[in-house]
Amino acid sequence: MKRNIPMFKVAMSPEIDDELIRVMHSGWIGQGPAVNEFEKELAEVFANDKVLTLSSGTHGLSLALRLAGVDRGDEVISTPLTCTATNMPILQAGGQIVWADVKKDFNIDPKSINVNVTAKTKAVVVVHWGGYPCDMEEIYSICKYHNIPVIEDCAHAYGSSYKGYPIGDCHYSNYAMFSFQAIKHLTSVDGGALCCRSKEDYKRGKLLRWYGIDRESPRTDFRCEADIAEWGYKFHMNDVCATVGLSNMELAEKNINISTQNASYYEKEFSDIDGIELTQMDKNRKHSYWLFTMLVDRRSEFTYMMGSKGIAVSRVHERNDKHTCFLRSRRELPGLESIMEKMICIPVGWWVTPEDRQYIVECIKGGW
Secondary structure, three states: OOEOOOOOOOOOOOOOHHHHHHHOOOOOOOOOHHHHHHHHHHHHHHHHOOOOEEOHHHHHHHHHHHHHHOOOOEEEEEEOOOOOOHHHHHHHHHEEOOOOOOOOOOOHHHHHHHOOOOOOOOEEEEOOOHOOOOOHHHHHHHHHOOOOOOOEEEOOOOOOOOOOOEEEOOOOOOOEEEOOOOOOOOOOOOEEEEEEEOOHHHHHHHHEEEEOOOOOOOOOOOOOOOOOOOOOOOOEEOOOHHHHHHHHHHHHHHHHHHHHHHHHHHHHHHOOOEEEEEEOOOEEOOOOOOOEEEEEEOOOHHHHHHHHOOOOOOOOOOOOHOHHHHHHHHHOOHHHHHHHOOEEEEOOOOOOOHHHHHHHHHHHHHOO
8 A cells, every 4th residue: 555654854842841831921032041051962962062053053053163263265065965054154254165075875985085185275164974983082282283173063963973972072173063853863943052161152152142242240220231242143043942852852862763663674674676776884983864875776767666665765955066156166076976876865764664665675675
């Protein structure tokens, strides 16, 4: 029987209602105690007490670029295989994107980073595609040698780890951004977080996320701020979104476990199917499987077959370097070219039941 298996679904804890209503009628729905509590809980998850919750993950990247000192005309090395939200903040900051190539695991290639460093390079942005961590030790070593900060885009990677270190601890980076947008493993409806390696960046970021105002300084008049030394943004999270995030944290952990089980099933079943190539996974990395991405022959036919069976599939993100707004950065990227005609993602999340995943496998084994 034909099913309807979506690519994404929103995960919302059924226990959220009472707590959300309480906050909504508490008289304080801006940045307050719920935001503070959410940051404490995230600090435990990331093993990093320098966590700034924000109104979006994109704002986290904008803030990281500002803290890294990226200004007009500076070069930023980044990956074209990601959501445009990764690279738009670079343009907004006035930076010039330099594309690094990608590997077959869909992540940025450290060798391509290394050969593209110039005297103008001010930062390197990496993306953990689908939740699979990049080669962070190698990347950080390259950037440390050149004295260039590393910014991790962890929008896909809540719950991932690298060599035993949680993604978000900034062990091999200077900044790590997370997205809590609607369909992520952990959602706060919308929102994000920026984790910092240094206390100096954390303290400065805390000011910059709210107009540059020190909210914690003593004042005789709460409504009137002290002198503002540096202009800032309206990037802070509010207590409503923080309450949603807090309520969903336990659920997110359970859902990551389900995604991992589904992915393990796929990896076993697809290991010897003609026309499918799976990426080799390093055992020192924990993949959170926000996406399950593979390479398939005759992708158009595969996509049509899966759609006819009621199974949503997608590349999820278009290669950014094709867009007109990134025209100045276009260059030859053979690694990216080699995978773009074959890459596809299939449903792997918490909504995919054991019966669903068996159906998906049977459909694929039936050919396309």
